[in-house]
Amino acid sequence: DTGVSQDPRHKITKRGQNVTFRCDPISEHNRLYWYRQTLGQGPEFLTYFQNEAQLEKSRLLSDRFSAERPKGSFSTLEIQRTEQGDSAMYLCASRYHLGETQYFGPGTRLLVL
Amino acid sequence: DQQVKQNSPSLSVQEGRISILNCDYTNSMFDYFLWYKKYPAEGPTFLISISSIKDKNEDGRFTVFLNKSAKHLSLHIVPSQPGDSAVYFCAASARNTGNQFYFGTGTSLTVIP
Numbered sequence: 001d002t003g004v005s006q007d008p009r010h011k012i013t014k015r016g017q018n019v020t021f022r023c024d025p026i027s028e029h030n031r032l033y034w035y036r037q038t039l040g041q042g043p044e045f046l047t048y049f050q051n052e053a054q055l056e057k058s059r060l061l062s063d064r065f066s067a068e069r070p071k072g073s074f075s076t077l078e079i080q081r082t083e084q085g086d087s088a089m090y091l092c093a094s095r096y097h098l099g100e101t102q103y104f105g106p107g108t109r110l111l112v113l
Numbered sequence: 114d115q116q117v118k119q120n121s122p123s124l125s126v127q128e129g130r131i132s133i134l135n136c137d138y139t140n141s142m143f144d145y146f147l148w149y150k151k152y153p154a155e156g157p158t159f160l161i162s163i164s165s166i167k168d169k170n171e172d173g174r175f176t177v178f179l180n181k182s183a184k185h186l187s188l189h190i191v192p193s194q195p196g197d198s199a200v201y202f203c204a205a206s207a208r209n210t211g212n213q214f215y216f217g218t219g220t221s222l223t224v225i226p
Contacts, residue, residue, distance in 0.1 A: 004156070031212065042117070042202050042216030043157065056212055091156055100145055100164075100206075102214060104156035 002026060004094050004105035012111045013082055020078045021108045025094030032075050033102060034067055035091040036060065043091055043104075049075060050097075082112045116140045117205050119217035127225050132190040134220050136203035139184065143205040143215075148177060148188045151200045151219070160201075161188070193224045 005024045013019050025032050030051050035043035046065070048056040051072040061067075064082075069075040079086055089109050093102040118137045126132045134148075144165040149157035163170040163177045163186070170177050176189045190197055200219045206212070 006156075033212075033214070040122075040218065042119075042204075042218050043214075044216070045213045048212045050212075058213075093156075100208070101147060101159050101162055103159060104149070106154075106156045109154070 004092055004103055006090075006092050006105040006108050008108055009106060010109050010111075012113065014113050015082060015084060017082055018078065018080045019082060019110065020076055021090055021092075021110075023075045023077070023092030023094075023105060025073070025075070025092070026096075026103060028096060029094035029103075030072065030097045031095040031102075032069060033093040033095070034075070034077050035093065037089040037091055037107070038087075046077075079110075082110075084112050086110060087112045114139075115218070116143075117203060117215045117217040119201075119203060119220050121220050122218070123221040123223070125223045125225060126193045128195055129192045132188075132193045132197065132222055132224070134188040134190075134201050134203075134222065136186045136188075136217055137184060138186075138205050138215075140205070140207065140215075141184070142207035142209075145206045145208055146177070146179060146186050147204045147214070148175075149202045149204060149216075150197075151202060157202055190222075193222075195224045195226050198222055198224050 032049040034046040037043045049069040089107045091107045093104045147162040148160040151157045
């Protein structure tokens with residue numbers, strides 16, 4: 001399978017706990033995106049990496065959120081001190097630098113109790 | 114502010130007939146548009162795209178039309194099949210001003226056998 005993969009697929013946590021999600025993009029895709037999707041909404045942009053550099057961040061990305069892509073391959077998204085409002089589907093997408101299309105992973109569904 | 118809008122939350126169509134999904138945008142800088150299909154508990158799957166230099170792009174049963182003056186695009190599916198039942202998102206980007214993709218809120222298509 002050469003698509004975008006995300007781990008875990010589901011996460012249930014208690015309010016106040018920290019969670020970390022992982023995304024493995026399609027190989028050779030140097031661009032990587034994180035989105036959040038809530039019920040009834042489309043994906044909302046969170047942040048963008050080109051190789052290991054985080055080039056764009058949405059104002060949705062509060063200081064409790066941090067994303068990394070240390071070697072320009074996989075990426076992690078960490079949420080500290082989770083709140084119930086963080087419950088959502090977190091989607092990762094990757095894109096080839098010469099292409100226009102983003103390809104999405106299956107997402108990580110987070111439920112904060 | 115919602116820069117990409119899908120005003121029809123749902124659409125039902127008989128199998129074999131045409132499905133037309135609509136999308137409007139407000140940002141005149143958008144120059145690349147995509148349609149994604151999403152099944153429950155999965156990430157969005159790329160369907161078809163169109164650049165602003167074109168007004169039509171066709172791929173099998175799927176055709177996307179772009180009306181730049183009206184800031185409107187539509188996705189035509191013909192003939193519609195039960196397997197097309199899913200949520201469809203349109204997305205837009207302004208390639209020269211950033212890497213963000215903006216998504217609509219989605220239209221849930223049901224194709225009735």
